[in-house]
Amino acid sequence: MQKMQKYSKLRSLGVVTAGATALCFGITVYQNQDHLIRTFVMPAVRLLPAETSHNLAVWACKYRLYPASDYMDDMNLHNSFFGRLISNPIGIAAGFDKNGEAICGLKDLGFGFIEIGSVTPLAQDGNPKPRVFRLINDRAIINRYGFNSDGHEVVAERLRKLREREDFNAVIGVNLGRNRDTQTPVNDYVAGVRTFGPVADYLVVNVSSPNTHGLRDLQSKAKLTELLVAVNNARADLKNYEKVPVLLKLSPDLDLDDMKDIVEVLNKKQCRVDGLIVSNTTVARDNITDIKFVNEMGGLSGEPLRARSTMLIAQMYALTKGNIPIIGVGGVSSGQDAFEKIEAGASFVQIYTALAYEGPDVVDRIKEQLSSKLNERGFSNVRAAVGSNYKQYLPSK
Known part of the structure; x- marks a missing residue:
């Protein structure tokens, strides 16, 4: 038994060492020729366990091992993001940097805004x-992380230290979650508003992850009303509450009646939010080809989610009459994918899974392709393209 345990530990050490070697090689290659990281390095990293690869990527960003992007964002990508000017509308979605450790490294990659979390009150x-x-x-990932988090105080202290730096200028959102065993979920979100309101550029009320039991129940009309009233009251108590936009993140597994109920809640003055994030991961497995994962529990992200999330963006854009800004996320890996989200009604776009499959240069490629697409279609900037063709993505009656 001891020999087996020793062998297992050595094998694990070998796997991690191989991963670190591959990562360092990838960084060296990336400094010389970006496309090689997709051809050689990313396939090598995918030989590691998925969570190990994720942790290595966060570690590389944390210590800023990736070279900073030298891509100059075109003027047609510049936009206003809830009162802040950003040079491009491409952000990193929550779930990658759960604890706010890699913000500066992610900024180096060329993201226009960075969302961390989900963060829970207690670790x-x-x-x-x-x-x-x-x-x-x-080209997909299934995860059931379940809000692994360092907790409010640890993450908030990291953000406070960043804010004290004179050279720091990233736009940061904090995605708020609830603890798994909490008896008072509304209080968990209220605590998040109070803790992160003073240090975040925007807050996200995440009631749509499929990996915490009962979380999605908070999207029901009565519970969502109670939650948003409490969140808005907590924000009003902050000295800088007018500067802290609150966004609501939705599930892609909502039906039309669910969406109508949510919009009815959002139309109430005491329940209004500044924006929506559409969407989280899906529990659907109807369009994956790898059948051994059909019964794997967790949220599915990546290419199989792309069309579903775009359709939901168009539906929410129509139901809200375009009056609530939308961040579109789900299956974006190219400028064309980003453009589809925008013409369906998204003002901004987030990525995550594409980063895992294609490496850090995917950010610049998406921006460059998106800028070209806007020019090709005759749009002077991103704002002009928002919702320009949303009807195309609505489900046929």
Whole structure:
């Protein structure tokens, strides 16, 4: 038994060492020729367990091992983001940097805004491992992390230290979650508003992750009303509350009646939000080709989610009459994908899974392709394209 345990530890050490070697090689290659990282390095990194690869990527960003992007964002990508000027509308979605450790490194990659989290009031480990799975043929990931988090105070202190730096200018959102065993979920979000309101550029009320039991129930009309009233009251108590936009993140598994109920809630003065994030991961498995993952629990992200999330963006854009800004997320890996989200009604776009499959240069490629697409279609800037063709993405009656 001891020999087996020793062998297992040596094998694990070998795997991590190989991963670190691959990562360092990837950084060296990236400094010389970006496309090689997709051709050689990313396939090598995918030989590692999915969560190990994720942790290595966060570590590389934390210590700013990736060279900073030298791509100059075109003027047609510049935009106003809830009162802040940003040079491009491409952000990193919550779930990558859960604890606010890699913000400066992510800024280096060329993101226009950065969302961290989900962050829970108390630190928690999340769900048991393994909890992340690659669907390589589908260019997708299934995760059931379950809000593993360092907790409010630790993450907030990291943000406070960043804000004290004179050279720091990133736009940061904090995605708020609830603790797994909480008896008062509304209070968890209120605590998040109070803790992060003074240090975040925007806050996200995440009621749409499929990996915390009962969380999605908060999207129901009565519970959502109670939650948003409490969140807005907590924001009003902050000295700088007018500068802290609150966004609501929705599930892609809502039906039309669910969406209508949510919009009815949002139309109430005491429940209004500044924006929507559409969408979180899906529990649907109807369009994946790797059948061994069909029954794997967790949220699916990546290419199989792309069309579903775009359709939901168009539906929410129509239901809200374009009056609530939308951040579109789900399956974006090219400028064309980003443009589709924008013409469906999104003002901004986030990525995550594409970063895992294609490496850090995907950010610049998306921006360059998006800028070209806007010019090709005759739009002077991103704002002019928002919702320009949303009807195309609505489900046929």
